[in-house]
Amino acid sequence: MRRGLLLNIAMCVKMENNETLPVVDLEEFINGSKDKRHEIASRVDRICCDIGFLIIKNHGIPKKIKQGAWQSAKKFFEQPLGEKMKAFPVMEDCPRGYVPVEGEALGKTLGIETPPDLKETFSMGPLNAPAVTIKEDSFNFFYGNNIWPKMPKELKEGWIAYYRSIEVLGANVMELLAVSLGLEENYFVKYHTHHISALRCQSYPELHKDYLPGQLRAGEHSDYGTVTILNPDPVVGGLEVKSKSGRWIKAPLIHDAFIINLGDMMARWTNDRWVSTLHRVVDPLDCGKPSAPARQSIAYFMNPNYDADISVISACVNVGDEPKYKPVRAGNYLMDKFSSSL
Numbered sequence: 193m194r195r196g197l198l199l200n201i202a203m204c205v206k207m208e209n210n211e212t213l214p215v216v217d218l219e220e221f222i223n224g225s226k227d228k229r230h231e232i233a234s235r236v237d238r239i240c241c242d243i244g245f246l247i248i249k250n251h252g253i254p255k256k257i258k259q260g261a262w263q264s265a266k267k268f269f270e271q272p273l274g275e276k277m278k279a280f281p282v283m284e285d286c287p288r289g290y291v292p293v294e295g296e297a298l299g300k301t302l303g304i305e306t307p308p309d310l311k312e313t314f315s316m317g318p319l320n321a322p323a324v325t326i327k328e329d330s331f332n333f334f335y336g337n338n339i340w341p342k343m344p345k346e347l348k349e350g351w352i353a354y355y356r357s358i359e360v361l362g363a364n365v366m367e368l369l370a371v372s373l374g375l376e377e378n379y380f381v382k383y384h385t386h387h388i389s390a391l392r393c394q395s396y397p398e399l400h401k402d403y404l405p406g407q408l409r410a411g412e413h414s415d416y417g418t419v420t421i422l423n424p425d426p427v428v429g430g431l432e433v434k435s436k437s438g439r440w441i442k443a444p445l446i447h448d449a450f451i452i453n454l455g456d457m458m459a460r461w462t463n464d465r466w467v468s469t470l471h472r473v474v475d476p477l478d479c480g481k482p483s484a485p486a487r488q489s490i491a492y493f494m495n496p497n498y499d500a501d502i503s504v505i506s507a508c509v510n511v512g513d514e515p516k517y518k519p520v521r522a523g524n525y526l527m528d529k530f531s532s533s534l
Contacts, residue, residue, distance in 0.1 A: 212441065212444065213243075213245050213246060213247050213433065213441070213443055213444065213451065214235075214239050214246050214247065215246070215247045215248075215249055215449075216232065216235070216236060216239075216246050216247070216248055216249070216368075217232075217249055217250050218248050218249070218250055218251050218252070218361075218364060218365070218368065219250035219251075219252070220232060220250070221233070221368050221371075222252075222364060222367075229371060230371075232368070233368065233371040233372040234372070236368060236369070236372040237372040237373065240369070240372065240454060240462075240465075240466040240467070241465060241466060241467065242436065242467070243433065243435060243436070243441075243467065243469055244453055244454040244459075244466060244467040244468055244469040245433050245443075245451065245452070245453045245454075245469055245471075246451075246452050246453075247444075247446055247449050247450070247451055247452070248361075248365070248421075248449060248450045248451075248452050249448070249449045251361055251449065251450055252360070252361060252364070253354075253357045253358070253360075253361055254357070255448065257350075257353050257354055257357050258354070258423065258448075260346070260349075260350035260353065260354065261350045261351055261353070261354035261393075261423075261490060262423070262488070262490065263350075264344050264346050264347040264350040264351065265314060265347070265351075265393040265395070265488065265490065266395075266488060267343075267344040267347070268314060268341060268343070268344060268347055268393075269312065269314070269393075269395040269488070271343065273292065275341075275343065276290050276292070276312075276341070277290065277292070278341060278342070279314065279339050279340070279341040280292075281339055283336070286333070286336065286339075287315055287317060287333065287334070287390060287530065288315050288316055288317050288336065288337075288338050288339050288390075289314070289315065289338075289339035290312070290313070290314050290339075290341070291312060291313045291314075291315075292312050293310060293311060293312045293397060294307075294308035294309065294310065295308065295309075295312070295313070296308060296309055296313075297309055297411055298410055298411040298412070298413035299408075299411030299412055299413065300411075301413050301414075301529065302412065302413065302470075304411075304412070306406055306407070306408075306411045307403075307404040307405075307406055307407035308407070309407075309408065309409060309410050309411055310396060310397070310399060310403060310407060310408065310409045311394050311395060311396045311397075311409055311410060311473075312394075312395050312397070313392050313393065313394050313395070314341075314392070314393050314395075315390055315391065315392040315393075316338045316339075316351055316355065316390070316391050316392075317334060317335070317336065317338060317388065317389075317390050317391075318334070318335055318386070318387065318388055318389065319338075319352065319355060319356075320386070321335035321386070322335075322386040322497070322498070322499075326498065326499060326523075328523075330498075330523055330524065330527040331498060331523065333527060333530075334388035334495075334498055334523060334526075334527075335388065335498070351391065354391070354490075355391050355492075358391065358421055358492040359389075361421060361450070362384070362389070362419070362421060362492065362494045363381050363384070365419060365421065365452060365494075366379075366380035366381045366384065366418075366419075366494075367380075367381065369419070369458075373462070373505065373507060373508070374507060375505070375507065380418065383496040383497060383500045383502075383522075384418070384494070384495075384496055384497065385497060386497050386498075387494065387495055387496060387497055388495045388496070388497070388498050388522070388523065388526065389417070389492060389493060389494045389495050390492075390493045390495070391490065391491070391492050391493075392490070392491050392493065393488065393489070393490045393491075394410070394473075394488065394489050394490075394491065395486070395487075395488050396409045396410075396430070396473065396486060396487040396488070397486055398483055398484065398485055398486045399475055399483055399484040400483045408472055408473060408474055408475075409430055409473040409474060409475065409487070410472055410473035411472060412434070412470050412471070412472040413470065413471070413472070414455070414456055414468045414469065414470050414471070415453060415454075415455040415456065415468065415493060416455050416456050416457065416493070416495070416526055416529040416530070417455040417456070417457045417458075417493050417494055417495035417496070417526060418454075418455055418457050418458050418461075418494045418495060418496060419452055419453065419454055419455055419458060419494045420452070420453050420455060420491055420492065420493050420494065421450050421451075421452055421491070421492040421494065422450060422451040422452070422453070422489060422490070422491045422492075423450060423489060423490040423491070424443065424445075424446065424451055424489045425445075425487045425488050425489055426445055426446065426447045427445065428484075428485050428486070428487040429442060429443065429444075429445055430473045430474050430475065430484075430487055431443040431451070431471065431472075431473055431489075432471060432472050432473070432474055433453075433469055433470075433471045434469060434470040434471065434472075436467075440472075453468075453469065453471065454466055454467065454468050454469070455468050455493070455494075456468045456529065457495070457496065457502065457522065457525065457526070460502065460504070460517050460520070461502055461504065461505055461508075462504075462505055462508045463504045463505070463508040463509055463515055463516050463517070464516060465508045473487075495522065495526055496522040497522060498521075498522060498523035499521060499522070499523065500521070500522040500523075501519050501520075501521055501522075502519065502520050502521070502522055502525070503515070503519040504516065504517055
């Protein structure tokens with residue numbers, strides 16, 4: 193365990209500039225010397241304490257795979273609503289397939305009654321279920337069959353390739369986070385061997401000034417799981433992150449990089465040493481403008497194994513203190529979170 197973590201487990205050093213999202217070179221960590229890895233990990237620990245958002249560059253995912261998933265999703269959303277609705281899930285509250293505009297209200301997860309979000313989504317879940325099944329409805333909720341549209345024909349192949357690549361990136365991010373806490377490198381990876389991670393593309397149609405007061409493209413919320421790996425729109429902005437001071441920070445437009453943010457599960461895991469930060473997607477234009485352009489993003493919501501027992505990491509608890517949270521099974525915890533947004 194890193195000595196600095198033991199010396200002051202409850203205190204985190206302020207990020208060097210909390211008015212923007214910090215950038216971390218993942219390749220430098222993976223291939224760096226012991227001293228370089230320690231330097232990067234220490235900085236990531238401070239970032240996770242302060243804002244829980246960072247930008248990862250040199251991520252290792254081939255451009256062809258990123259573009260394939262992006263373009264096939266764009267083609268899907270450009271289809272008529274009737275064609276897209278053929279991928280609408282038959283099972284109620286299924287987290288896979290197509291959901292039309294105003295199909296969810298993320299603000300409800302905070303107990304706030306808000307208008308539904310101005311976005312449509314297409315989602316897929318795990319490609320393989322574990323060999324041993326659990327007879328619970330929520331088990332099927334996460335490991336059920338994916339729903340693939342007939343068109344575009346290349347979507348299924350492109351999304352599977354992207355999902356597999358993001359799994360590898362996710363494992364590397366997990367290693368970075370484990371080292372940042374002074375833990376063994378595979379500490380988090382071993383909880384994600386048959387994970388219930390989801391891949392979702394959010395399409396935000398062109399906006400005109402005819403939506404409801406308080407209606408956003410995505411309402412204020414935090415993510416539920418371990419981490420989110422976001423491939424954002426490189427041209428149209430709108431993502432905002434809430435700092436500890438309550439100020440909304442505009443996420444920068446980035447190219448060939450990912451935005452990583454911690455989820456509620458990771459905050460719980462670290463006894464709130466690390467933060468799961470509120471964020472939202474707003475109209476990127478000034479109020480005086482008549483419309484806002486369409487926007488797209490693809491998010492990989494990395495979640496642990498369904499049957500993983502998540503207990504507070506002992507290194508994140510001061511000597512003599514009790515953990516803030518009792519152990520919880522990941523699948524049940526996440527099911528409760530998902531239900532709150534419907």
